[in-house]
Amino acid sequence: MAQDAKWYVAHTYSGYENKVKANIEKSVENRGMQDLIPDVRVPVEEVVEKKGDVEKVTQRKIFPGYVVIKMVMTDESWYVVRNTRGVTGFVGPGSKPVPLSDEEVARMGIEKVMADLKVKVGDFVEIKSGPMEGFSGKVTEVDKDSGKVNVMVSMFNRETPVEIDHSQVTIID
Helix, strand or coil, rough: CCCCCCEEEEECCCCHHHHHHHHHHHHHHCCCCCCCEEEEECCEEEEEEEEEEEEEEEEEHHHHHHEEEEEECCHHHHHHHHHCCEEEEEECCCCCCCCHHHHHHHHHHHCCCCCCCCCCCCEEEEEEECCCCCCEEEEEEEECCCEEEEEEEEECCEEEEEEEEHHHHHEEC
């Protein structure tokens, strides 16, 4: 059942994100719903703040006022999250929560989504976005973990290796 879980975004009162996360986790534990709500996160990034000569690394919320929840959407799981103190609702039209796409999850850095790479070594590809847009070449390496592809591109009459994201290339037949 937990493998069917998708990421949803709940809106909270600003400043209450960590409290909401803790309350949802406590409700999940008390009700034994770990299979329906396996993960709750407040996305943060590390920021270096400098005051005078002192540098301090702090964590800053990437999306203030939001908590990201991996859950199997049932009436019970919806009820638990929706009725958690500090939650004002789910992100989505009306009262219907909409799950994040795998691409959104990967872009937000919430969870490493294994890319479904259709590109393989030896394929000829065209780069369709980014600074190398319009160039084409042969794939020399594919890294499934990072979703990166190495392409040998001809630039200034020289073969040049370029590492780009798999989503930036299309296979040329």
